[in-house]
Amino acid sequence: MHALRAIPGACSLADLDTAGTPGFVGSKSDALRLLQARGKHLHTLQEKLYANAVSGNGRSVLLVLQGMDAAGKGGIIRHVLGMVNPEGIDHAPFGVPSSEERLHHFLWRVHKALPRLGHIGVFDRSHYEDVLVARVRKLVPEAVWQGRYHEINEFERQLAGQGMVIVKVAMFISLQEQKQRLLQRLRDPHxxxxxxxxxxxxxLQWPHYRDAYQALLDRTSTEVAPWYVIPCDHKWYSRIAVAELLIAALETMDLTWPPAQYDLQKEITRLQRS
Amino acid sequence: MHALRAIPGACSLADLDTAGTPGFVGSKSDALRLLQARGKHLHTLQEKLYANAVSGNGRSVLLVLQGMDAAGKGGIIRHVLGMVNPEGIDHAPFGVPSSEERLHHFLWRVHKALPRLGHIGVFDRSHYEDVLVARVRKLVPEAVWQGRYHEINEFERQLAGQGMVIVKVAMFISLQEQKQRLLQRLRDPHxxxxxxxxxxxxxLQWPHYRDAYQALLDRTSTEVAPWYVIPCDHKWYSRIAVAELLIAALETMDLTWPPAQYDLQKEITRLQRS
Known part of the structure; x- marks a missing residue:
C-alpha cells in the first residue's frame, strides 16, 4: 500500500478526503489482521536496527507525528509502536515549551530529544509546532516563523546526512469526526x-491551521524527509498506513544481522568448559 | 501470588531453587493466559498514573532489573512492559560507564535516568552494578564500594519520599540454564x-558475584525499596511474577481517574457550537 506522499505544491488539504483509505483495498478486519502480521515484521526490523547499533553501525529512525487534535497520534503510538520492543522506542512528546525552552532557539529542545542510535524515535508533535501554533497564535513575528521552514529543512538534511531515516506523518480528520472524538473525552470520566x-x-481557528499545514507540506516535504498525509477518520487505516511507512523506511536501510565481533568457535569452547 | 521478598539476613541465594515458581500454582499455559489478562490491568494502571501526572499529581514507578546474564531482563521488558503503552515507559539501560560517567559520583548517571512523572521507569541493570561488578572486578577500593550500600539506601529513601514507588527485582538462573541460553546466542546468527x-x-566469577548479590540483598532491601528474588529458569514464571509486582506497586498508589480541570458543562456547550 502507499499512503499519500506530499508533493510540494501538488497536495491540497482542502480537497483531502479524510475518510479515504488510499492504497488499501480491504475491510477493517482485514486491516487489523494485517497489522498484527506486519507488527511482527516491524519488531524484527527494529531489533536489527538495534543489533547494528550495538555492533558499531549506529543509525536510527525518526517518526514525526503531527496532526489535528484527536486525529489519533496516541493510538498510533499505542497500537503501532506498541508492537515494537519498548527497549527500542524513544518517545518524545512536545508540549507547550517551558520558560527555559522559549528562551532558546526553537530547535534546542528538539536536538535534545533525538533518538538514540538503534532506536525508533517518536515525536508526538514536534518542531513543526513552531510553524503551526506559533504562526496561527502569532507567538513570534512573521519574519521569524517564515525563516523556520528553511531552518527545519536544513536541520533535517543534517540528520539524514548522519544516517537518520526520517518519516513525517501529517494526520487529518474531518471537523465532524473531531467533534465526536472530543465529545467522547468530555463524556467519559476516564x-x-x-x-x-x-x-x-x-x-475555531481551523481555517488558519489548515493554511499553516498547507504551507508546511508545500515547503518542508523534501527528498530526504518527505511528508505523508494520512486520512484518519478510520483509525484502523491510519494505523496500518503508519506501520507500512515505518516498515518501508526500515527496509531502505538494508539491515542485516551483524556478524559476531568475537571469535565464535573460541567462545563456544570457553563457554562449554565454564 | 507472592514472589520472594528478600528479608535482610534471611534470604540465602545458596539455597535458592532457580527452577521454583513460588506463589504460583498452575501450568505454563495458565501463566501465559494470566499474563495477557493482567497486562490489560497493568496498562490501565499506568494510564491512570499518567493521567494523574498530567493533572498535577505527578508520581512515578521505578522498576529495577538486576540479575545474571541471560536471566531474562530483555524478555521482561519485551513481554511485560511491552503490554503497557510505550508513551508511559522510560527505559534506561546501564552499560559500562563512559569515561565521563566514571569521573562522576556513581549516582550521577542514575539521577539523569530517573523516570519522568507519570511513567514507569525501567532500569535495565542499574546503580547496583556499582556494588556488583565494581566489587567483583575491584574497579574501586573496598572502602568505596562498602560505602555505597548506605549511599544507595539514602538515595532510594529520598526518591520514595518524593512519591516514587520502587520495585527491585533480582533475577537468577542456574549455571546450567545460563550455559544453554548463552550457547543459543552463539549458535543462532540472529x-x-x-x-x-x-x-x-x-x-567464571560466579561465586564472587553470588557473594556480592547476597550482600546486596542483605544490605539494601529496605522498607521503602525492598528486593524481590525471582527464580528465572522458567521464563513464563518470571514474567508473571514481575507483572504482579508492578501491579501490586501501582495498586498501593490508590490511583483514581483525575476529575476535569475545567468546567465540563461549559466545554461541552462550546464544543457543540464549534
Missing part, C-alpha cells in the same frame, strides 16, 4: 484528562 | 550480537 479547552480554541 | 566474551568471564 478520558476527561485528555481534553483541554485549548482543543476548542484551536478548532 | 543472536550473536547479544553475546559478549565478558559473559563467560563473569560466569
Amino acid at each position: 478520558k476527561n484528562w485528555k481534553y483541554s479547552p485549548r482543543d476548542v480554541d484551536d478548532r | 543472536k550473536n550480537w547479544k553475546y559478549s566474551p565478558r559473559d563467560v568471564d563473569d560466569r
